[in-house]
Amino acid sequence: MRLSIDHHTIYRFSVPQGRLTQMLRLTPEDTHDQTVASWHLHVDCDARLRPGRDGFGNKVTMLYVAGPIDSIEIAVSGEVLTNSADGVVHGAHEVLPPALFLRATPLTLATAAIADFTASAVSAGTDLVGRLHRLNLALNARFVADRDRPVTGRTAAQAFALDRATPRDMAHVFIAAARTLGVPARYVSGYSRFAFGGEHRPAPHGWAEAYVAGLGWVAFDPSAGRSADEAYVRVAVALDAAGAAAVAGSRLGEGDEEMDVDVTVAPASD
């Protein structure tokens, strides 16, 4: 499948800022399952951009803007060819071993409630992949889809106490749950044709990957109740959504900021 992606992020500041420093994780890479045909990053002001990689091996772009600046728009767009994959990640740039992804973070700390839910969800499963699929489906059934922009800083525990959950929240609960089973799990940020429903999405997509020995990293999207397939484009992985954030930023200046995000993912017209 050939997917066309447009992802706009706009920050508006109530008073002009003296300086902006941002780390962008907005660049997908080739794997065996996805080929980046074209990709552009565009900023609407005078910014210095520097490519690099973070500790998880994700491609990052450092963005530096000297103020005064009262708004900035960061736009990425491009086309990615995807294969009809089986949900197993092949040929990704891996720099850290699966064992690292057993550690909890504040956002993915499991509670007794999550552990209990997990135990009963997977009890009938036979092999590990089967158990993880059960967990994925159980989480999908457990929540009503929240189509708003995810709340930054909401933990898995907080999310689990609610009825409605964004893809990001569900992925966090899945990660916390998988780790209670002793399964390494991580957050993936990227794009999906079906995420959030509708054409204009309020955020990039987020799902989870769990490590199954002998198979590798297997993608699970609890918000869709399925494994990631050719409708998905991976961009970044980390222990949680904060580590894989599309934009991590810092600004020098007073006042408030307002963020607008618009993501469209559609089959490319040839």
Added chain:
Amino acid sequence: MAALGQWIEDTPAHELRRRQESAEATFRQLGITFAVYGESDASERIIPFDIVPRIFLADEWRRLSEGLVQRVEAINAFLDDIYGARKILDAGVLPPDLIFGNAQFRPEIAGMRPPHGIWAHICGIDLVRTGPDDFFVLEDNARTPSGVSYMLENREAMLRLCPELFREFRVAAVDSYPDRLLETMKSVAPHGAMNPVCVVLTPGHYNSAYYEHSFLADSMGIELVEAADLVVDDDIVWMRTIGGMVRVDVIYRRIDDDYLDPLVFRPDSMLGVPGLIAAYAAGNVALLNAPGNGIADDKAIYSYMPEIVKFYSGGEAKLPNVETWRCREPQALKYVLDNLDKVVVKLVDGSGGYGMLVGPTASKQEIEDFRAALIAEPERYIAQPTLALSTVPTLADSGLAPRHVDFRPFVLTGSKGVQVVPGGLTRVALKPGSLVVNSSQGGGTKDSFVLMDGQGQRPPMAQSQTMGGMTQGQQQ
């Protein structure tokens, strides 16, 4: 040693006390104070100073130095490996979960390599002594070890107050430390920096070690900066000065990893510099010490240090560890639980003497509290035997009395090699019988004399010579 005894005998106790008080008054005036955490008045205190120096003979020092160099070389090799190729795990020397499950292993900087491949530029290795030739490493400090200002200020005080001692002994000088540190900083500047600009980065004057930060910057003649003075642009670190922006090549940072860069570590950090890790990853700035070093001085890793030293140096560790039970191992845990009244239990990620049980002096309640904590989370603890720590003469209320000490020498690693400063910080437990030397728990400090060659006996006064600046107090 006899000479020291003679000096103590010759100098009246009230005179020793007067000098000690004079030194402490100076420290208070200079502001060499620290804040004790958990005290309601949060008042600043000076660390008590003891006037009686501790003495190392030249031979002892040589052996110690060799062990320290070997250990610090291994720490650097370990860090370079564990954040890179991880050969030590392939070789099965360490259990991988000890690294990957350890919060001190920072995935955020995995794959990044500091300029010249040096990670632990400034190490403070805590040693204890249990016999004439028996030194043990108690703790490796490879993050931001403090205390070197005490080494220097204690020496200054001794030179001023007890000049006769420096006529008696040929004591190796420590006052070159700031020069050596600056040399070390310059030597690890990113490739291509012709006249590297070096700075000391402090969290600010609320930090308990602020005096040391300003003291070191001042002695090196470089800027003391806070985060707000630094800006990263285009992956390059700049310092705001009245003359405009100046490019910074080397930062001796006294800020913990967690607060270093809000884009990579704690996003709520106000003490850090956004983009600093990107500049570091791009190879445009050297950070002393490198981020991620906590995995090398973690107490859970500590127990494997003899194996780590052997793996990288190819030889046995010259400085042994204190025997350590890893409570994560069931058999060790059982032993520790059966002997809680005899051992010292430490939190794997604790420091400063907090979160620690000293079995022989603990109350029944304390022991039971630790028992419960150990059973609940054994992997968070290690235990060690209570050592028959050496004592040295110390001025107490009743006159001279033996007190337990430990010792922190400072080891510098630059691109031209490893050097051990001939001296260090002797910490002394001022309470009779106490084994806890931490300043936050009622410890004090004293000067540490490293004697130069051909000594050990009292040298005839007439023969003592000035050694081209290497010996202090010889000029009469």
